[in-house]
Amino acid sequence: SQTIHQWPATLVQPVGSPLSLECTVEGTSNPNLYWYRQAAGRGLQLLFYSVGIGQISSEVPQNLSASRPQDRQFILSSKKLLLSDSGFYLCAWSPLDEQFFGPGTRLTVL
Amino acid sequence: AQSVTQLDSHVSVSEGTPVLLRCNYSSSYSPSLFWYVQHPNKGLQLLLKYTSAATLVKGINGFEAEFKKSETSFHLTKPSAHMSDAAEYFCVVSYSGAGSYQLTFGKGTKLSVIP
Numbered sequence: 764s765q766t767i768h769q770w771p772a773t774l775v776q777p778v779g780s781p782l783s784l785e786c787t788v789e790g791t792s793n794p795n796l797y798w799y800r801q802a803a804g805r806g807l808q809l810l811f812y813s814v815g816i817g818q819i820s821s822e823v824p825q826n827l828s829a830s831r832p833q834d835r836q837f838i839l840s841s842k843k844l845l846l847s848d849s850g851f852y853l854c855a856w857s858p859l860d861e862q863f864f865g866p867g868t869r870l871t872v873l
Numbered sequence: 874a875q876s877v878t879q880l881d882s883h884v885s886v887s888e889g890t891p892v893l894l895r896c897n898y899s900s901s902y903s904p905s906l907f908w909y910v911q912h913p914n915k916g917l918q919l920l921l922k923y924t925s926a927a928t929l930v931k932g933i934n935g936f937e938a939e940f941k942k943s944e945t946s947f948h949l950t951k952p953s954a955h956m957s958d959a960a961e962y963f964c965v966v967s968y969s970g971a972g973s974y975q976l977t978f979g980k981g982t983k984l985s986v987i988p
Contacts, residue, residue: 795974807917807963807978853916860905860924860967860974864916 765790769854769865776872782827782841784868786854789835794856796837798829801867802850813837844872875900875966879979887987892936892951894982896964899945905967906947907976908938912960920962923947934958959986 766789776782788794798810809822811829819829826845830838837854849872855862880895898904905924909917921932928940934957938949947964964979 806980809975812975851914855917857974860969861907861919861922862974862976863919864909866916867914869914 765856765863767854767856767863767865769852769868771868772866773869774871776844776870778846778872779843782839782844782848782870784839784852784854784870786837786839786865787835788856791835791856791858793834794858796831797855797857797862798837798839799853799855800850801853807853810839846872848872875904875968875977877964877966877977877979879962879964879982881982882980883983883985885985885987886954888956889953892949892954892958892984894949894962894964894984896947896949896979897945898947898964898966900966900968905974906938906940907965907967908932908936908947908949909963909965910960911963911981917963920949954984954986956986956988959984 768787770785795814797812799807800810801807811819811821813819813831816831827841852868854865876899878897886892907922908920910920911917920936921930921938923930923940931937936951938947940947961981961983963981966977967974
């Protein structure tokens with residue numbers, strides 16, 4: 764069966780510091796991968812998606828970036844965090860149209 | 874363009890009574906529709922999925938949803954609420970584009986269950 768992992772589970776970072784969140788999927792190959800952010804009162808916002816290694820599509824302009832160095836690994840990064848980057852970050856994988864979500868990372872930027 | 878409207882931001886029911894969470898959708902073609910549940914500080918879990926095979930879809934934990942094309946609705950129901958059902962529920966429509974499927978999420982309905 765397929766599983767999806769995210770780490771870290773929680774993170775507290777100062778403004779201006781870098782960020783790296785990791786997502787890995789097990790038990791499948793060549794999945795579509797997605798990064799979402801869920802901010803308080805703002806619902807789920809799609810940040811990036813990837814249909815293959817090295818292929819990244821950005822949905823919204825921001826100071827975040829994503830990379831897919833391996834088939835089942837998806838990384839979300841920032842060089843300098845802003846206060847507005849605080850939120851709950853969710854990674855998801857998709858075999859077709861439904862998506863399966865990871866446990867999430869709670870990021871607090873102070 | 875696809876859109877989803879969840880008609881209630883918050884629903885409160887007593888334990889053992891029926892649950893109804895309402896969702897209307899807009900889609901330019903025959904959609905795939907989903908309901909997801911999210912418990913506090915957890916990821917989203919797929920409850921059920923509609924893909925035109927049957928209009929009444931049964932999901933996990935006793936939930937079901939009925940697709941009504943004439944009303945463009947996909948309401949989620951459960952005959953008897955449990956305390957563990959307290960969570961936020963998202964109605965979602967899927968569309969394809971640029972080599973992958975994208976999801977459009979409703980704004981969520983928070984379900985409270987009163988003992």
